[in-house]
Amino acid sequence: MNGIAFTAWIQQSLIPTMQRDDVVIVDNLGSHKRKLARNTIRNAAAHLFFLPPYKPDLNPIEMVFAKLKTLVRKSDERTAETHGGVLESF
Template identity: 45%
Template structure:
């Protein structure tokens, strides 16, 4: 992730390097429990229905117990039948937040802090990003 702002002397152009290239998307997905983060995963690209189904089956479902509730926002990738079936097969429930309700989504606050921390560290590769995220997860 690149820093959002830079400084330079008045009248001179601010030059900064962009760690992963210009406008490259890195996606972080994870769950939030009362005990902290769970099932973290990082993607080199945007979230798609295929990626979310794979994440649900291989990363999220093994951490779920019967009676757990999985709350999702309304990203189109979250609405696939494969993910719903995988979550319900474990005995967990799947609920969606109402549209435009970031106040009900506490994981967004953690994601904002995580992004600020990564920007401050300024890693240059996706592997460095992930190792810094592991450190951030330990801090939580």
């Protein structure tokens, strides 16, 4: 996702659901750090915080990715069909 798409998502999906003083926490992806994205969130009277770099324990999706990688590595074959089956079983 690039900065333009992220900012559009903020404007169209996030801000309409937010209230004053809400907290938005993002990782350090380049598009999350763009000035326009930061200003858009702050102009909505929200507080923006970035996760510290290299802290997967603070980013729960990283735990899901780790489990998926383990399941894929355990599969006998490395094909798209096998990977699809692993994802469906997850």
